[in-house]
Amino acid sequence: MSTAANEPSRSRGKAPAGERVADWADGRLGIYSLAKANMRKIFPDHWSFMLGEVCLYSFIIIILTGVYLTLFFHPSMAEVEYHGSYVPLQGQMMSEAYASTLDISFDVRGGLLIRQIHHWAALIFLAGMFVHMMRVFFTGAFRKPREVNWLFGFLLLVLGMFTGFTGYSLPDDLLSGTGIRFMEGAILSVPIVGTYISFFLFGGEFPGHDFVSRFYSIHILLLPGIMLGLLVGHLILVFYHKHTQFAGPGKTNKNVVGMPLLPVYTAKAGGFFFLVFGVISVVSAIATINPIWPSGPTGPTRSPPAPSRLVLGFSEGLIRVMPGWEINAWGHTLVLGVFVPLLIFPLVLAAIAVYPFIESWVTGYKREHYILDRPLLDRPRNAPTRTAFGVAWLTVYFVLLIGGGNDLWATHFHLSINAITWFVRIAFFVGPVVAFIATKRICLGLQRRDKDKVLHGRESAIIKRLPHGEFIEVHEPISQEQLHTLTAHEQYKPAEIGPTVDENGVERKVSGTQKLRAKLSESYYGEESQIPKPTVEEYKEITSGHGHH
Ligand code: HEM
Numbered sequence: 001m002s003t004a005a006n007e008p009s010r011s012r013g014k015a016p017a018g019e020r021v022a023d024w025a026d027g028r029l030g031i032y033s034l035a036k037a038n039m040r041k042i043f044p045d046h047w048s049f050m051l052g053e054v055c056l057y058s059f060i061i062i063i064l065t066g067v068y069l070t071l072f073f074h075p076s077m078a079e080v081e082y083h084g085s086y087v088p089l090q091g092q093m094m095s096e097a098y099a100s101t102l103d104i105s106f107d108v109r110g111g112l113l114i115r116q117i118h119h120w121a122a123l124i125f126l127a128g129m130f131v132h133m134m135r136v137f138f139t140g141a142f143r144k145p146r147e148v149n150w151l152f153g154f155l156l157l158v159l160g161m162f163t164g165f166t167g168y169s170l171p172d173d174l175l176s177g178t179g180i181r182f183m184e185g186a187i188l189s190v191p192i193v194g195t196y197i198s199f200f201l202f203g204g205e206f207p208g209h210d211f212v213s214r215f216y217s218i219h220i221l222l223l224p225g226i227m228l229g230l231l232v233g234h235l236i237l238v239f240y241h242k243h244t245q246f247a248g249p250g251k252t253n254k255n256v257v258g259m260p261l262l263p264v265y266t267a268k269a270g271g272f273f274f275l276v277f278g279v280i281s282v283v284s285a286i287a288t289i290n291p292i293w294p295s296g297p298t299g300p301t302r303s304p305p306a307p308s309r310l311v312l313g314f315s316e317g318l319i320r321v322m323p324g325w326e327i328n329a330w331g332h333t334l335v336l337g338v339f340v341p342l343l344i345f346p347l348v349l350a351a352i353a354v355y356p357f358i359e360s361w362v363t364g365y366k367r368e369h370y371i372l373d374r375p376l377l378d379r380p381r382n383a384p385t386r387t388a389f390g391v392a393w394l395t396v397y398f399v400l401l402i403g404g405g406n407d408l409w410a411t412h413f414h415l416s417i418n419a420i421t422w423f424v425r426i427a428f429f430v431g432p433v434v435a436f437i438a439t440k441r442i443c444l445g446l447q448r449r450d451k452d453k454v455l456h457g458r459e460s461a462i463i464k465r466l467p468h469g470e471f472i473e474v475h476e477p478i479s480q481e482q483l484h485t486l487t488a489h490e491q492y493k494p495a496e497i498g499p500t501v502d503e504n505g506v507e508r509k510v511s512g513t514q515k516l517r518a519k520l521s522e523s524y525y526g527e528e529s530q531i532p533k534p535t536v537e538e539y540k541e542i543t544s545g546h547g548h549h
């Protein structure tokens with residue numbers, strides 16, 4: 001006998017397993033409404049938006065491979081005699097950390113590949129963050145309300161650098177030893193507290209017996225843990241603010257034009273993850289990175305060249321080119337040759353970190369809009385001062401990187417190391433200024449070209465001879481879409497101080513900061529810094545007949 005209530009469900013049969021699982025989860029987690037609100041979320045398309053994804057995927061790969069390495073790595077500095085398969089080091093005394101890394105490389109199945117993937121992924125992760133940061137910087141994607149996310153990202157970059165540093169210190173090979181020695185030297189140069197910090201960090205006299213195990217917990221737990229938290233926060237903010245987009249027809253700062261998260265974006269992102277993993281694996285399978293065996297365990301000789309230097313290499317450049325100045329007073333030595341670079345190092349990083357706040361102060365860009373409005377992304381040429389600053393910063397960075405690898409430049413290109421040092425010393429000051437001026441001029445040139453394109457069309461490379469003998473190049477009109485894109489950017493007016501005397505002749509006090517702001521604002525939006533966009537009248541006059549060829 002059956003009741004009327006369960007009749008229909010019988011006749012329909014059981015729901016498919018997937019639906020039942022989904023129902024079960026919805027009853028407990030409310031996934032239906034969550035999915036309904038977010039599955040159709042639109043994500044705009046541009047190749048440069050993949051850079052953030054590269055960071056994300058390489059981070060996941062680092063964690064996966066890192067966990068595998070922890071299974072075989074012994075974070076201990078206890079002395080052991082080596083008896084593994086690498087013959088040249090047989091019978092040598094070395095730390096357990098170094099011996100276990102040799103074992104990972106020669107005796108653990110797949111160990112070398114995983115080690116290499118971990119190292120290559122770390123480099124790609126850091127390089128990816130750097131380039132992603134540049135994408136955000138040069139397009140102005142850090143503007144309100146995204147300043148906080150910029151800071152989250154910046155912290156990820158700095159922590160990533162230190163995680164990489166602690167990572168390559170772990171195997172306790174020659175490279176590790178040199179890196180750690182370098183760090184100890186820098187810490188010791190700090191007046192008064194330097195020695196205490198060094199003793200605290202190394203658990204006594206350098207190098208002591210503790211640093212590998214201490215760096216180990218910092219490397220696998222503390223820093224990646226903080227990074228994971230920041231990363232989740234970073235992505236939640238990207239999701240919450242919605243992604244920015246470049247100008248184009250139908251795109252405003254109140255909408256997003258693109259593909260829905262599900263199914264299109266999820267499928268793309270999943271595929272892209274495997275692409276990144278695949279490329280890193282292929283590179284790791286064929287290109288050796290950080291071979292720790294040829295130079296042996298830590299020793300007082302020179303360090304082997306290693307690509308990891310790219311990451312913190314600019315800090316080493318600072319130290320290598322700084323004159324070895326010292327001040328000796330009251331029985332103490334202040335090593336300026338190391339201490340000054342140690343102070344400049346965070347300043348170089350901070351310059352880019354605080355830039356969004358300075359720009360918003362100078363330009364007054366604080367749209368009093370709804371928080372989820374997004375500024376349309378700038379084409380770098382339309383923000384010449386910002387672009388010039390970014391290129392100047394990059395110039396400092398790369399000049400110092402040359403300084404950090406001065407030995408490699410000298411040996412590879414048969415140059416004098418002193419000449420390189422002097423080049424870096426001069427270029428550190430002159431390079432950014434030249435880069436700033438040149439970039440600004442190039443941007444203005446490109447703006448003029450855009451204006452020309454709008455008014456006169458695209459050069460078609462077709463040369464025509466007119467009846468009276470003159471040769472002209474035919475210009476083709478550009479599409480409506482291009483016209484829109486080339487003229488969509490906003491052009492702001494510089495913030496002015498205004499009259500300093502009111503109508504009654506009373507003088508108004510203008511503070512120094514107001515004057516500075518007006519000056520800087522002029523350098524952003526003054527006549528020297530932006531080519532006025534073509535007006536509708538200009539366009540009509542030219543396209544309506546005469547002058548258009
Ligand atoms: C672990 C490292 C990082 C990961 C996994 C990551 C991931 C992402 C992803 C997936 C996006 C959206 C797609 C895109 O625009 O590329 C994004 C956007 C963003 N990222 Fe990162 N990022 C990282 C580091 C950084 C750094 C170093 C900065 C800057 C200092 C930064 C600042 C931003 C900003 C401001 C946005 C919003 C951009 C917009 O809406 O146009 N991120 N990030």
Ligand code: HEM
Nearest residue numbers: 066067069070073115119122163164167168170220224290
């Ligand atoms: C952003 C995060 C990370 C970066 C940038 C990073 C980077 C590195 C680097 C460059 C090395 C030296 C590799 C070599 O021997 O050539 C290393 C070693 C190591 N890493 Fe990481 N790592 C990260 C996160 C992790 C995590 C989350 C774990 C574990 C769960 C881990 C476990 C290890 C271990 C055990 C070693 C020593 C073994 C070895 O040197 O091969 N790492 N790491």
